[in-house]
Amino acid sequence: MRISLANKCQILFGLAVILILSAALSVVWVRMQVLVREGQEETARKLAEAWLSGLLQADDRWWEDQPPERQWTDRNQTLLLVEKEEFQDAEQRMPFLAHAISVFQTRKERLELSYSEEDQRGESWFYFARAIRRSDLSGLRGGSEAGFGPTVAVPLVTDPLEKVLVIRLRANITSRQLTLNRIYMVAAGMLAGLLAIGVFWFITTKLVLSPVRVLRDTAKKVSEGDLNTRANVNTGDEFEQLSEVFNQMLENLKSNQDQLRGINKSLDLKLGELAETNVNLFTANKIKGEFLANVSHELRTPLNSIIGFAEVLEETLKDRTGPVDEKRKRYAANIITSSRRLLDLINDLLDLTKIEAGRIDVRVAPMSVEDVCEGLINLIRPVADKRNVELRLKVEPNIPPVQTDATKFQQVIFNFLANAAKFTPPGGVVTLSAILLGTEPSRKLAVSVTDTGPGIPPDKHERIFEKFTQLDSTVTKEYGGTGLGLTISRELSHLLQGEILLESDVGKGATFTLVIPLILESRSAPLMPDLTKPAATVRI
Numbered sequence: 290m291r292i293s294l295a296n297k298c299q300i301l302f303g304l305a306v307i308l309i310l311s312a313a314l315s316v317v318w319v320r321m322q323v324l325v326r327e328g329q330e331e332t333a334r335k336l337a338e339a340w341l342s343g344l345l346q347a348d349d350r351w352w353e354d355q356p357p358e359r360q361w362t363d364r365n366q367t368l369l370l371v372e373k374e375e376f377q378d379a380e381q382r383m384p385f386l387a388h389a390i391s392v393f394q395t396r397k398e399r400l401e402l403s404y405s406e407e408d409q410r411g412e413s414w415f416y417f418a419r420a421i422r423r424s425d426l427s428g429l430r431g432g433s434e435a436g437f438g439p440t441v442a443v444p445l446v447t448d449p450l451e452k453v454l455v456i457r458l459r460a461n462i463t464s465r466q467l468t469l470n471r472i473y474m475v476a477a478g479m480l481a482g483l484l485a486i487g488v489f490w491f492i493t494t495k496l497v498l499s500p501v502r503v504l505r506d507t508a509k510k511v512s513e514g515d516l517n518t519r520a521n522v523n524t525g526d527e528f529e530q531l532s533e534v535f536n537q538m539l540e541n542l543k544s545n546q547d548q549l550r551g552i553n554k555s556l557d558l559k560l561g562e563l564a565e566t567n568v569n570l571f572t573a574n575k576i577k578g579e580f581l582a583n584v585s586h587e588l589r590t591p592l593n594s595i596i597g598f599a600e601v602l603e604e605t606l607k608d609r610t611g612p613v614d615e616k617r618k619r620y621a622a623n624i625i626t627s628s629r630r631l632l633d634l635i636n637d638l639l640d641l642t643k644i645e646a647g648r649i650d651v652r653v654a655p656m657s658v659e660d661v662c663e664g665l666i667n668l669i670r671p672v673a674d675k676r677n678v679e680l681r682l683k684v685e686p687n688i689p690p691v692q693t694d695a696t697k698f699q700q701v702i703f704n705f706l707a708n709a710a711k712f713t714p715p716g717g718v719v720t721l722s723a724i725l726l727g728t729e730p731s732r733k734l735a736v737s738v739t740d741t742g743p744g745i746p747p748d749k750h751e752r753i754f755e756k757f758t759q760l761d762s763t764v765t766k767e768y769g770g771t772g773l774g775l776t777i778s779r780e781l782s783h784l785l786q787g788e789i790l791l792e793s794d795v796g797k798g799a800t801f802t803l804v805i806p807l808i809l810e811s812r813s814a815p816l817m818p819d820l821t822k823p824a825a826t827v828r829i
Contacts, residue, residue, distance in 0.1 A: 298498065302489040306482050314478045318471065325467055330403050333417030333456045340368055341421075341454060365459040373451050386455050389418035393450050405460065413460035421452035500528035504535060516543040592632045599624040637773040641756075644780045651784055653809050656695040658688045658723050658734065665699060666721060669706045677715040683722040691734055692808040697781045701789075702736055704774040705801045709740035717741040726804065733787075737802040745793040754779050754789075778803075785809060 292300075371379065371386060380387040389402045404416040500522045507520040516539055522532035603621040606614055643649045666682050673680050702721070709719040720739045727733055745753060752758055757772040782789050787805035 298493040299490060302493060303486050306485040306489065310478045310482050310485075314474060317474060321467065321470060321474075326403075326405070329405075329415045329458065329460065330401075330417065333403070333415065333458060334401065334419075336366070336368070336458075337417065337419045337454050337456055341370075341419075367455075367457040369455045369457075371453045371455065376453075383455065385416045386418070386453065389420075389455070390450070390453055393418075393420040393453065397448070415458045415460045417456040417458070419454040419456070420450055421454060422448045423451055424448045426451055496524070500524055500532070504528075504532060507535065511539065511542075516546060588635050589632065592628055592635065596625060596628045596632065599628065634773075637777060640777050641773055641780070644777070644784075649784070651694050651697070651809070653692055653694060655690040656693055656698065657690055658736070659684045661695060661699060662702075662721055662723055662736070665702055665706060668703065669710055672707070673710045673719065676710060676713070678710055678713045679716075679718045681718060681720040683720060685722075685724045688723060688725060688734070689807065691805070693785055693805055694809065697785060698803075698805070701778045701781050701785075701803055702738065704778045705738035705803075708774060708801075709738050709742065709799075712742040713740045714742065731806075733804050733806055735802055735804045737800055739798060739800040741798045744795045744797045745791070745799050746795050747793075750791050750793070 369383075369386075371382075371390075375382075376390050379390050385404050388404075392402055393399055400420045402418040405413065406416070407413050503522050504520050507518055510518040519536050519539065520532040522529050599621050603618065603625065606618045606621060640649075662682055662684055666680050670680060706719065706721065713719055718741050721736070722739070723734065723736045725732055726735050754775050756776050758776075779789055782803055782805070785803075785805045786809055787803055790802040790804060791799065792802075793799035
């Protein structure tokens with residue numbers, strides 16, 4: 290349950306006032322009862338002493354010859370003097386008398402006993418009993434004029450109870466006065482409570498809650514977006530200081546908002562310029578791609594012609610000898626080698642351009658993993674034999690046909706084999722292996738190419754997948770290459786919904802692994818490469 294601050298303060302202040310007044314009035318209430326009872330006892334005590342003194346002064350020998358009247362009664366009070374011989378009948382005459390006699394006889398030091406009760410008619414009475422012992426009578430016989438009471442010290446053991454004086458006073462008047470006083474006291478407490486609550490309400494409302502409401506309303510307007518509003522609090526205390534700090538904060542917020550608006554306008558202009566620049570870059574990239582595709586396609590025909598004529602020329606010079614012919618053979622071989630390198634570069638550029646332009650298609654068909662791997666080994670064998678590199682094939686048995694694009698799969702694996710055969714030193718080993726990973730229905734095919742070459746440093750694993758990248762310029766001079774093979778392989782692996790894993794270190798060779806699903810969903814094959822993917826998943 291949510292309660293406002295105003296209601297909380299009013300409720301708590303009201304409860305506090307009621308608690309304080311109740312505690313204060315309860316003390317007065319109890320003290321008034323004590324004072325009334327003490328007043329009744331004092332009245333009865335003086336009445337007993339006065340009556341007994343007057344009675345004894347009339348005849349000092351009333352207990353021997355002619356005892357005077359021992360009971361005096363009027364409408365509001367009764368005085369009864371009970372002799373020792375009448376103690377046995379006290380229970381029948383008055384229960385309080387019997388109780389008083391029992392107390393006085395049991396406790397020798399007690400001289401007085403009081404009691405209050407209300408009879409069957411609803412009248413209140415106050416009872417007072419006064420013990421008269423033998424020492425009291427001895428004092429009276431000696432003619433003491435100082436008043437009623439013992440004048441000679443007598444041990445309590447030899448000071449038996451001789452008489453009991455009982456006084457009954459009507460307490461209705463006192464009760465009515467006590468009730469009236471209580472009514473006045475309750476009325477005064479209620480009036481004081483209402484006055485205190487009113488004062489507290491005024492203090493909390495005007496001095497505490499009013500500034501809080503002003504700050505609350507101001508904060509509400511600010512939350513609605515109105516930064517021009519201000520809190521106007523003039524109390525000369527902490528609330529005014531708080532409002533000044535709050536207003537200063539609003540000034541700062543408005544200033545910052547104005548600055549942000551200016552920056553947003555500047556950013557909007559920059560964003561427009563960047564958008565226009567991006568459009569121009571996209572257009573330029575598209576024109577570049579189309580240009581490279583067209584130029585690469587147009588360069589193929591003359592390069593193929595050059596290679597063809599150079600091979601014919603090399604064939605005609607094969608059986609001829611002589612210094613001039615040997616030089617011609619060397620020139621023809623250089624022409625063929627350079628032309629083929631240029632043709633490889635053009636083919637790689639054409640493939641990369643098609644991939645980036647989204648013009649490459651994915652054709653899904655069943656593929657035998659074992660047949661494809663054997664074909665790739667046979668295809669790379671002449672290069673390996675020329676460099677004295679051993680080729681090994683390890684294909685896990687019972688691999689089912691894979692639904693994928695066989696052409697692109699072969700291109701990726703061939704790039705791995707070509708790099709392995711190129712960088713493996715003579716006498717080294719290149720191993721092509723294929724295994725199944727995972728369990729149904731998410732099984733995958735992993736095809737790995739492992740060499741015993743110099744290896745790749747861990748910090749270069751990402752870099753080798755970048756365009757036109759070679760780790761060492763001396764390697765490029767020795768082995769050749771465009772630096773596009775791994776880049777194209779990465780993009781083709783994305784089209785095959787797979788990934789390339791690399792495990793390598795310096796002096797430990799390298800293992801390139803292509804992991805693809807057993808079934809390639811043609812509908813999910815992207816027409817454009819996902820440039821947000823990492824270059825490769827690398828394992829060290």
